[in-house]
Amino acid sequence: MARRPRWLTRNVGTLSGVSFxxxxxxxxxxxxxxxxxxxxxxxxxxxxxxxxxxxxGIASLTKLAAGRLSDRYRKRPLIGLGYxxxxxxxxxxxxASSWPLVLAARGVDxxxxxxxxxxxxxxxxxxxxxAYRGRIFGFHRMADTLGAVVGPAVGLVLYEAFxxxxxxxxxxxxxxxxxxxxxxxxxxxxxxxPAAVVRTVPERSTAGGLAASSASLGRDxxxxxxxxxxxxxxxxxxxxxxNFPDALLLLRAHDLGLSxxxxxxxxxxxxxxYAALSYPAGALSDRIxxxxxxxxxxxxxxxxxxxxGLIGDPVWVFPVLIVxxxxxxxxxxxxxxxxxxxxxxxxxxRAQGLFQxxxxxGILVAGIWAGLAWGDAGQVPLLVSxxxxxxxxxxxxxxGSGFSRRGERPGY
Numbered sequence: 001m002a003r004r005p006r007w008l009t010r011n012v013g014t015l016s017g018v019s020f021x022x023x024x025x026x027x028x029x030x031x032x033x034x035x036x037x038x039x040x041x042x043x044x045x046x047x048x049x050x051x052x053x054x055x056x057g058i059a060s061l062t063k064l065a066a067g068r069l070s071d072r073y074r075k076r077p078l079i080g081l082g083y084x085x086x087x088x089x090x091x092x093x094x095x096a097s098s099w100p101l102v103l104a105a106r107g108v109d110x111x112x113x114x115x116x117x118x119x120x121x122x123x124x125x126x127x128x129x130x131a132y133r134g135r136i137f138g139f140h141r142m143a144d145t146l147g148a149v150v151g152p153a154v155g156l157v158l159y160e161a162f163x164x165x166x167x168x169x170x171x172x173x174x175x176x177x178x179x180x181x182x183x184x185x186x187x188x189x190x191x192x193x194p195a196a197v198v199r200t201v202p203e204r205s206t207a208g209g210l211a212a213s214s215a216s217l218g219r220d221x222x223x224x225x226x227x228x229x230x231x232x233x234x235x236x237x238x239x240x241x242x243n244f245p246d247a248l249l250l251l252r253a254h255d256l257g258l259s260x261x262x263x264x265x266x267x268x269x270x271x272x273x274y275a276a277l278s279y280p281a282g283a284l285s286d287r288i289x290x291x292x293x294x295x296x297x298x299x300x301x302x303x304x305x306x307x308x309g310l311i312g313d314p315v316w317v318f319p320v321l322i323v324x325x326x327x328x329x330x331x332x333x334x335x336x337x338x339x340x341x342x343x344x345x346x347x348x349x350r351a352q353g354l355f356q357x358x359x360x361x362g363i364l365v366a367g368i369w370a371g372l373a374w375g376d377a378g379q380v381p382l383l384v385s386x387x388x389x390x391x392x393x394x395x396x397x398x399x400g401s402g403f404s405r406r407g408e409r410p411g412y
Contacts, residue, residue, distance in 0.1 A: 007132035008139070011123050014186045015079075016143035019120075021180035022083055023147030025090055025173045026109075028155040030148075031267040034251040035260055036102075036166050043099040045378075046371040048247050051099070054367075055106035060360030062114025067353015071346060075119035080184045082116025085109070087177035094170035114360075118353040121336055123189060125348070131286065133340055137333035138282015145275035145328075149268055151176070156264045164260070225351060229342040233355050236335060239392050240362025242385040243301070244370035249308060249321075252378045257314040266317050273325025281330040282337065290338045291400025297330030298393035302386045309382030 037043040037051065070078055089109025096102045124136055155169050162168040253263050285293045304324025311320065336352065343351030370381040 005135075007129055007135050009126070009128050010186075010188055011126055012128065012136055012139060014183065014188075015120055015124055016140050018079075018083065018180050018183045018187070019140060019144035020147040020150075021176040021183065022086060023144045024151035024154070025147075025175070025177035025180070026086070026151070027148035027267075027271065028151035028169065028173045028176075029090065029093065030247065031152050031250055031264045032155065032159075032166055032169060032260065033102075034247045035254060035263070036170075037099050038251070040166055041096075041099045041102070045251060045374050047099055048251055048371060050368060050371050051103050051106055051247075054103065054364065055110040057361060057364030058107045059110035059114035059117075060357045060364060062111055063117055063353045063357035063360060065353070066115045067118035067349045067351070067357070070119035070122055070349030070353070074189060075123050075349075076184065076187050076189045078119040079116045079123070079187065080181065082112040082114070082120075083177075083181045083184055085112030085115065087174065087181050088112075090170075090173050090177045094167075094174060114357075117356050118349045121340070121352045122348045123187065125340060126188075126190065130341070133337040134282035134285035134290070134334060135279065136282070137337040137340075138279040138285075138329075141278040141282070141329070141333035142275050145271050145278060147176075148271035149275055152264050152268045152271065156261060156268070159261065159264070225347060225354070226342060226344070229339065229351060232338065232342065233351075233358060235396075236355070237358040237362050239298070239389070240359040241366055242388040243363055244366035244381065244385065245363060248367070248370055248374065248378060248381075249304070249324075251374075252308050252382065253314070253317045253321075255377055256311070256317060258317060262314065262317075266321050269318055270321040270325045273322045274328045277326055277329035278333055282333045285334045285337060289400065290334055290341075291396050293330050293334050294338070295393045295397040295400065297327045297334070298389050298396060300324060300326035300330065302390035302393060305382045305386030305389060307386075309379045309386060 034048045037048055038045060043051075066078060066082075086109050089105045089107075089112060092105030092108060093102055096105055121137075124140055125133070128136055151173075154172070158169055158172060159166070250263050250267060253266055254260075258266060281293055281297070300323050304320055304327060307316065307320035307323070311317070335355070339351050339355045340348060366385075370378075370385070373381045
């Protein structure tokens with residue numbers, strides 16, 4: 001029997017399974033959601049961007065608070081609540097009869113995502129070797145994205161089985177969402193031990209004794225986020241302003257002439273590439289500077305956006321989205337590992353929450369402006385974002401060392 005890698009802890013395996021089921025549910029819905037909104041419910045294209053952007057905005061605001069809470073309280077209840085709300089959101093989508101109800105459902109779903117993200121990412125590293133951050137986050141993203149392969153694949157088969165009716169698929173998505181919530185019970189968490197014990201009655205009620213106590217508390221208090229981490233989060237937030245929701249990319253694929261089945265198939269290929277490359281990208285980022293890996297991801301982003309903006313034949317959607325899968329693989333898990341490596345031990349949740357919250361807020365802005373500027377074909381926002389991504393990739397490749405801690409191993 002093969003020996004389990006030492007970085008593959010119980011929590012890494014369990015939380016990867018939780019994410020697999022939840023993403024299978026989410027991504028079963030995701031490729032059909034633009035078509036469901038515009039064709040079935042009659043919403044204009046701008047609503048697609050607004051729904052996804054506002055949903056991400058809700059998640060972003062929640063992440064900012066959840067990150068701080070996860071540093072102070074137990075993380076597993078927050079994770080369970082987050083995945084539970086996501087399941088409720090999917091049930092609401094199945095019941096929706098108009099696009100405002102879908103907006104509310106996506107809000108509940110993303111509220112759950114915001115609550116669970118930071119505490120889950122902190123527990124991934126519990127009892128794990130920090131030298132394997134990239135592998136751990138890459139493996140988790142691989143499992144999560146395999147759900148994004150299985151979900152749309154099941155959806156494509158059932159779409160044909162249900163005589164090409166979208167509403168029945170919405171109910172199927174509820175099943176893996178519930179399984180995801182049940183699996184959270186297997187997650188382990190150590191009891192939180194306070195870093196310092198605060199005495200309510202000092203041993204000596206003298207000014208000197210109180211001053212010594214205050215000095216001790218000051219030493220035990222966790223430090224703030226270091227400048228390099230704040231700079232990194234700011235830089236990645238700027239990029240998120242041109243990274244609009246993938247729902248609009250799928251709408252572009254549909255506008256180019258792909259059928260509903262074609263859109264789902266293209267999305268499956270994108271997720272296959274994303275899943276296949278996530279672990280190798282994470283492992284590579286443990287060996288070389290993470291900004292090099294991230295810059296390659298931004299090049300894939302530029303190819304994806306510029307490609308979709310320039311092509312006229314729908315057959316090119318498939319190879320373009322495969323390359324675009326490299327963007328998510330080289331940035332998502334790598335970005336979280338990058339943030340984790342720069343954050344103090346007692347502020348891991350706050351760092352992940354701030355990073356995920358601010359970048360999610362940027363996606364909110366991107367979804368709104370791209371949806372409003374979409375027009376008939378969406379070429380303008382795609383080309384603008386593609387050029388911006390390429391410029392950022394060059395800038396990161398040249399100046400990325402400024403976002404890393406001096407004197408540490410290459411991947412940190």
